[in-house]
Amino acid sequence: MPASRQIASDLGVSRNTVTGALSQLIAEGFLVARPGSGTFVAAGFERHQPEAVNWQQQPQLPGLSHYGTALAAKAMPEVHVQLPFTLGIPDLRAFPLSVWNRVQRQQxxxxxxxxxxxxxxxxxxxxxxxxxxxxxxxxxxxxxxxxxxxxxxxxxxxxxxxxxxxxxxxxxxxxxxxxxxxxxxxxxxxxxxxxxxxxxxxxxxxxxxxxxxxxxxxxxxxxxxxxxxxxxxxxxxxxxxxxxxxxxxxxxxxxxxxxxxxxxxxxxxxxxxxxxxxxxxxxxxxxxxxxxxxxxxxxxxxxxxxxxxxxxxxxxxxxxxxxxxxxxxxxxxQRHLRRMRVRYREKWEHLSALIASELDGLATPVAESAGMHLVLRIPGVNDDALVRDLTDAGFGGTALSSYYVGQDRPTGLALGFANTDERQRIAGVCRLRELILSHRKS
Ligand SMILES: Cc1ncc(COP(=O)(O)O)c(C=O)c1O
Structure with missing residues (x-):
């Protein structure tokens, strides 16, 4: 290697920078220092330049196991967004965050x-x-x-x-x-x-x-x-x-x-x-x-x-x-559960009433019980396409047919209501009405 002073002047950097880099290369085995003679490229180093593997080409990647293949064959769509009506999201705004943070700080x-x-x-x-x-x-x-x-x-x-x-x-x-x-x-x-x-x-x-x-x-x-x-x-x-x-x-x-x-x-x-x-x-x-x-x-x-x-x-x-x-x-x-039970019941009743008035003849709720979502049967539509349009309009929901296996898959929607407020429920059901009508025509 040239002298460190020479490298520093060629590259326009300080000598400290060059000696630091040379020390690191020596520590990693790329260079060897021979006292009295200078610094040299380590023997055999040139022969070990690894060939680049093309990560985009399947045969060059490690093959998947049966487990990996089975997962990939039936991949689940990832839910990236938490829109109103997205399933499985609780009412996060009602979570007692200050109590939680106090408890967490103590722990x-x-x-x-x-x-x-x-x-x-x-x-x-x-x-x-x-x-x-x-x-x-x-x-x-x-x-x-x-x-x-x-x-x-x-x-x-x-x-x-x-x-x-x-x-x-x-x-x-x-x-x-x-x-x-x-x-x-x-x-x-x-x-x-x-x-x-x-x-x-x-x-x-x-x-x-x-x-x-x-x-x-x-x-x-x-x-x-x-x-x-x-x-x-x-x-x-x-x-x-x-x-x-x-x-x-x-x-x-x-x-x-x-x-x-x-x-x-x-x-x-x-x-x-x-x-x-x-x-x-x-x-x-x-x-x-x-x-x-x-x-x-x-x-x-x-x-x-x-x-x-x-x-x-x-x-x-x-x-x-x-x-x-x-x-x-x-x-x-327990206190949180009691509060949420009341809150979710109110949301469910409001959404059920909206569905009864706005979607009469278009969609039918499936069961009386509730939890955090409700299911609508909506015959005569492609429910995957309906969900796509609903998402574009800023609302979540899952196609009913996606939960079924086999040929006979009823169509409809599962709507999570726990993470909705009154305004969103009204706007969502109105949009849903328009979308069902247009999907039925097409
Ligand atoms: C029926 C059912 N079981 C299990 C889960 C998984 O829940 P977790 O978030 O605890 O993994 C879900 C999530 O939505 C669910 O709906």
Missing amino acids: QDRLHLLGYDGYQGYAPLREALADYLRVSRQVQCHADQIVITQGAQQAISLCAQVLLDPGDPVLVENPGYVGARRALQAHAAALTPVDVDHRGLQPAQLPAASAAKIMYITPTHHYPLGGIMSAPDRLELLDWAARTGTWLIEDDYDSEFHFHGHPIAALQGMAAQTPVLYLGSFSKTLFPALRLGYLVLPEPLVGSFLHAKRHMDGESPLLQQATVAQFVQEGHF
């Missing part, structure tokens, strides 16, 4: 929460959750059976990963939650759809002699139609599951928001030791960005799920778990 000074804690989840959160689930959802459980997950979606994926081999038969609701279907399909499960209507799953639809290993189900508030299985039907389902050796994955995603009487008790706790893997989420009851959900498992299964959780993502975020634990222990969680 964030605890050094213990900066380290590792345990794959099963923060013990005080599991204790608080077990109390809540026993009292409010009638789930029969204690804290040792609970695994805290990163959202309900991870809970579903863990069930698929731990319990399923390729080709294992699995029953799913039709229509049903696409996120669950995709997670099961990614593990090459052989899915058989079971038809569900506005009353929830009817036991008569269940195959008498099922070889299914598991069935994914939303019994206390069907997703998306909103039907609630009657108590006798739920008992019959449990009986069928025990008889056929089918384990039920009960997704209790939003049953807190019931507008007629008390929320319906979870299937898991209707009898002792039911064949149920129960899961839920704080995404609807608190907020989705928390990414906290939970599984309630029979104790002998907990260890296997923890091995999988460890390799999937390790622990769920500790500060968030501790904040939720204190939020529940101090009663803020």
